[in-house]
Amino acid sequence: MDVALEGKEPLDVDADCTVFGVLERTEKDALIPPHLKAADSATGGFLSAAWERKEIKGKKAEVLLFPLPGGRRRIALVGLSKPADLSIETVRRAIGYLTRHLKGKGIRSLCVDLPSFTAGKLPPEDCARAIADGHALASYEFTRYKSERTEPEKRRLVISLSKEHVRVKDRVGAAVSREGKLLDTVLWTRDLANLPADTATPEFLANQAAQLGKDVKLKVTIFDEKKLKEMGCGGILAVGGGSIHPPRMAILEYTGAGGRNAKTIAVVGKGITFDSGGISIKPSAGMSEMKFDKSGAVAVLGILRAAAELKLKVNVIGVMALAENLPGGSSYRPGDIVKTFSGKTIEVLNTDAEGRVVLSDALSYVATKYSPDQIVDLATLTGACVVALGNDIAGLLSTDDHLAAGLLASSEATGEHLWRLPLTQTHKDMVRGEVGDVRNSTEMPMAGTLTAGAFLSEFVAGKPWAHLDIAGTAWVAKAPQYSPSYTPSGATAFGVRLLIHYLESLG
Ligand code: BES
Ligand code: ZN
Ligand code: ZN
Numbered sequence: 001m002d003v004a005l006e007g008k009e010p011l012d013v014d015a016d017c018t019v020f021g022v023l024e025r026t027e028k029d030a031l032i033p034p035h036l037k038a039a040d041s042a043t044g045g046f047l048s049a050a051w052e053r054k055e056i057k058g059k060k061a062e063v064l065l066f067p068l069p070g071g072r073r074r075i076a077l078v079g080l081s082k083p084a085d086l087s088i089e090t091v092r093r094a095i096g097y098l099t100r101h102l103k104g105k106g107i108r109s110l111c112v113d114l115p116s117f118t119a120g121k122l123p124p125e126d127c128a129r130a131i132a133d134g135h136a137l138a139s140y141e142f143t144r145y146k147s148e149r150t151e152p153e154k155r156r157l158v159i160s161l162s163k164e165h166v167r168v169k170d171r172v173g174a175a176v177s178r179e180g181k182l183l184d185t186v187l188w189t190r191d192l193a194n195l196p197a198d199t200a201t202p203e204f205l206a207n208q209a210a211q212l213g214k215d216v217k218l219k220v221t222i223f224d225e226k227k228l229k230e231m232g233c234g235g236i237l238a239v240g241g242g243s244i245h246p247p248r249m250a251i252l253e254y255t256g257a258g259g260r261n262a263k264t265i266a267v268v269g270k271g272i273t274f275d276s277g278g279i280s281i282k283p284s285a286g287m288s289e290m291k292f293d294k295s296g297a298v299a300v301l302g303i304l305r306a307a308a309e310l311k312l313k314v315n316v317i318g319v320m321a322l323a324e325n326l327p328g329g330s331s332y333r334p335g336d337i338v339k340t341f342s343g344k345t346i347e348v349l350n351t352d353a354e355g356r357v358v359l360s361d362a363l364s365y366v367a368t369k370y371s372p373d374q375i376v377d378l379a380t381l382t383g384a385c386v387v388a389l390g391n392d393i394a395g396l397l398s399t400d401d402h403l404a405a406g407l408l409a410s411s412e413a414t415g416e417h418l419w420r421l422p423l424t425q426t427h428k429d430m431v432r433g434e435v436g437d438v439r440n441s442t443e444m445p446m447a448g449t450l451t452a453g454a455f456l457s458e459f460v461a462g463k464p465w466a467h468l469d470i471a472g473t474a475w476v477a478k479a480p481q482y483s484p485s486y487t488p489s490g491a492t493a494f495g496v497r498l499l500i501h502y503l504e505s506l507g
Contacts, residue, residue: 001132001136001180001181001183001184001187002156002157002180003128003131003132003157003158003159003176003177003179003180004156004157004158004159005128005158005159005160005161005169005172005173005176006111006158006159006160006161007160007161007162007166007169008160008162009038009160009162009163010111010112010113010160010162011038011039011042013111013158013160014109015073015109015110015111015156015158016072016073016074016106016107016108016109016110017065017073017074017075017076017102017107017109017110017111018039018073018074018075018076018110018111018113019075019076019077019078019098019110019111019112019113020035020036020039020075020076020077020078020113020116021078021080021091021094021113021116021117021119022036022056022058022062022077022078022079022080022116023058023080023081023082023083023086023119024057024058024059024060024079024080024081024082024083025056025057025058031048031051032047032048032051035113035115035116036051036077036116039066039075042068042075043066043067043068043069043075044069046066047066047075047077050064050066056077057079058079058080058081059079059081060079060080060081060090060093060094060097061079061097061485062077062078062079062097063076063077063078063079063097063098063101064076064077065101065105074107076098076101076102078094078095078097078098079094079097080094080117080119083119083121086119086121086122087122088122088126088127088130088413088415089130089415089484091117091122091127091130091131091134092130092131092133092134092137092415092484092486093134093415093484093485093486094117094134094485095112095130095131095133095134095135095138095486096134096137096138096480096484096485096486096487097485098134098135099134099135099138099139099486100138100480100485102155103153104153107155108153108154108155108156109155109156109157109158110135110155110156110157110158111158111159111160112131112157112158112159112160113160113162114127114128114131114159114160114161114162114164114165114172115161115162115164115165117130117131118164118165124161124165124168124171124172125168125171125172125174125175125176126175126413128159128172128175128176128179129175129176129178129179130415131157131159132157132159132176132179132180132183133179133183133415133486133497134485134486135155135157136180136183136186136187137183137186137187137486137487138485138486138487138488139152139153139155140152140187140190140488141488142190142191142194142490142491144191144194144195159172159176178310181306181309181310182306182310182496182497182500185302185305185306185309185496186302186306186493186496186497187493188302188305189298189299189301189302189305189491189493189496190490190491190492190493192205192208192298192301192302193292193294193295193298193299193474193475193491193493194490194491195291196291197273197274197291197324200273200291200294201245201273201324202240202245202246202247202248202271202273202322202323202324203245203246203248205248205250205271205273205294205297205298205301205320205322206222206248206250206320206322208301209222209250209252209301209318209320210222210250212252212301212304212305213252215305216304216305216308216309217308218252218253218254218304218308219252219253219255220250220251220252220253221250221251221253222248222249222250222251223248223249223250223251224246224248225237225240225246225247225248228247228248228249228361231341231365232339232340232341232343233249233340233341233361233365234338234339234340234341234361235338235340235341235346235357235358235359235360235361236249236321236322236323236357236358236361236362237338238332238336238338238348238357239272239278239323239325239332239351239354239357239358240322240323240324240325240358241330241331241332242278242279242324242325242326242327242328242329242330242331242332243323243324243325243326243328245273245324247322247323247324247358248320248322248323249319249320249321249322249361249362249365250318250319250320250322251317251318251319251366252300252301252304252317252318252319252320253315253316253317253318254304254307254308254312254315254316254317254318255315256307256311256312256313256314256315256316257311257312257313258312258313258314258315258507262313262314262315262507263314263315263373263374263506263507264314264315264316264317264370264372264373265314265315265316265317265372265373265374265375265376265503265506266316266317266318266319266366266367266370266372266374266375266376267300267303267304267316267317267318267319267375267376267377267378267499268296268300268318268319268321268359268362268363268366268375268376268377268378269295269296269297269298269299269300269301269318269319269320269321269377269378269379270293270294270295270296270297270321270355270358270359270377270378270379270380270381271294271296271297271298271320271321271322271323271358272290272293272294272323272324272325272354272355272358272380273291273293273294273322273323273324274290274291274293274324274325274326275290275293275325275352275354275355276290276325276326276327277325277327277351277352278325278326278327278331278332278351278352278354279327279331279332279333279334279351280334280350280351280352281327281352282352289475289477292380292474292475292491293325293355293380294322295378295380295470295474295475295491295493295494296377296378296379296380296468296470296474296495297320297321297322298491298493299378299470299474299493299494299495299496299499300318300319300320300378301318301320302493302495302496303316303318303495303496303499303500303503304316304318306496306500307500307503310500310504312500312503312504313506313507314503314506314507316503317366317370317372319362319365319366320362321358321359321361321362322358323354323358325351325352325354327351331351332348332351333348333351334348334349334350334351335348335349336348337435337436338357340357340360340361340364340459341360341361341364341365342360342361342364342368342459342461344360344364344437344438344458344459345433345436345437345438346360346433346436346437346438346439346440347433347434347435347436347437347438347439347440348439348440349439349440349441349443350440350441350443353440353441353452354440355379355380355381355452356381356440356452356455356456357440359377359379359456359459360455360456360458360459362377363375363377363456363459363460363465364459364460364461367459367460367461367463367465368461371463372463373463373464374400374403374463374464374465374466375460375463375464375465375466376403376407376465376466376467376468376499376502377456377465377466377467377468378468378470378495378499379467379468379469379470379471380469380470380471380474381449381452381467381469381470381471382448382449382452382469382471383448383471384445384447384448384449384452385448385449385469385471385472386471386472388421388449389419389472390472390482391472391473391476391477391482391483392417392472392473392482392483392484393417393418393419393472393473394416394417394418394419394468394469394470394472394473394494394495395418395419395421395449395453395467395468395469396408396411396418396419396420396421396466396467396468396469397420397421397422397423397449397450397453397456397457397466397467397469398420398423398464398465398466398467399423399457399460399464399465399466400464400465400466402464403464403465403466404420404466406502406505406506407466407468407498407502408420409505410498410499410501410502410505411498413501414497414498414501415484415497416473416494416495416497416498417473418468418498421449421450421453422450423450423453423454423457424450424454427447427450427451427453427454428454428457428458430442430446430447430451430454431451431454431455431458437458438455438458440455449469452469453467453469468495470494470495473492473494474491474492474494474495475489475490475491475492476488476489476490476492477489
């Protein structure tokens with residue numbers, strides 16, 4: 001995705017729509033803000049008239065379009081927030097609302113006035129990146145299965161720096177070109193995560209990993225069911241046992257440009273291509289959404305692709321734990337005891353708590369074979385997390401305060417929100433097994449996200465580790481009321497922008 005920069009004033013740039021940000025006005029603001037004067041004259045005074053009528057409020061989610069004489073060009077005013085609330089995320093969301101609003105209006109090019117969005121407060125390069133994010137993420141549509149294929153509207157994005165920011169053109173240029181590459185990967189990740197389970201089988205996703213390895217030069221290793229058996233990965237094998245599509249584990253290795261002293265970070269993803277619940281079958285209402293239960297593993301693919309394309313300095317090991325959870329004659333059952341790669345046994349009380357079972361193998365494999373400096377996993381792990389935090393915040397559980405702080409800082413910067421939840425001895429005690437070492441369910445509707453995290457912590461071999469429960473944030477059922485304006489319904493690719501920001505922050 002390309003984002004062009006212009007040093008000129010916004011109205012001097014030829015575009016179908018010229019966009020200005022407007023901060024929320026107060027009673028005292030009787031006159032139109034100075035940065036809208038030129039646009040006001042271009043419209044022949046329409047803006048100042050609308051200002052006087054108090055039609056322009058500058059509130060969040062407000063988008064107003066004004067035609068320019070001649071009819072082709074338009075001015076868009078986008079509400080931001082109160083000045084004190086202005087943030088990078090405000091900008092991302094404001095551009096998200098704008099992008100939604102422009103759908104179907106035949107606008108092929110946009111010129112966004114950067115200074116009206118930075119408002120003397122936000123760093124221009126971060127603000128320009130947020131504009132690119134809001135526009136690309138909100139424009140996304142998953143059209144692959146529409147037989148009458150209407151291509152999603154393609155719109156060119158230009159950011160005009162005006163006099164105010166022209167001095168930092170190089171810095172802003174580098175920032176948006178990096179962001180453009182990252183956004184291409186985020187949208188590619190969404191496309192993969194949106195695929196239904198008949199197409200995106202464990203084998204298909206493993207093949208995607210292999211192909212990515214060729215495309216961006218990563219070392220990729222795929223373990224099939226035979227190899228998984230030899231390795232003793234009883235967790236992944238048990239969960240995938242009921243499906244005709246056998247399980248896989250894929251390892252992707254990126255060696256960073258940071259040299260000998262560079263840190264190695266493992267990112268591990270839950271890749272359940274469909275979660276019916278297995279023998280402990282789920283109710284049928286909403287079950288189709290469980291095709292998104294692979295979102296963690298697909299995010300790992302996106303993270304590895306972006307790490308390679310952006311030539312990050314750190315080393316990254318990606319692990320995808322891939323299986324389909326179906327009921328059948330060869331399914332694992334409640335009461336089974338499975339032996340995992342670590343040697344620990346899991347007492348299965350509920351076959352629907354399968355994510356932690358596949359992750360047990362993936363986490364202990366990467367922890368012991370690679371001895372990474374840190375491990376982060378992404379998993380659509382618990383319905384309890386959706387109840388607790390909703391669709392806009394993922395749960396963060398960590399054994400390491402430093403790692404948690406780094407992830408929270410990246411969460412703030414990217415708008416991919418995290419909220420830290422506790423990991424305690426009480427919750428570890430709750431998942432202690434009766435006949436096996438641990439049990440995969442407490443069979444009590446209590447602290448489900450915390451007991452799931454406590455379970456996973458048994459398999460990280462004491463490494464600094466963080467778990468992101470993305471059950472609520474990986475996809476959006478009904479945009480936009482419960483989710484940011486820039487995430488249309490379907491897969492969000494949550495975690496890719498967050499983790500790339502985090503990995504970049506390590507040097
Ligand atoms: N994939 C689900 C979690 C989920 C539920 C994600 C709803 C998104 C929306 C997971 O495998 C699961 O079923 N978890 C169970 C665990 C329980 C049986 C201990 C849950 O959360 O109910
Ligand atoms: Zn489940
Ligand atoms: Zn699941």
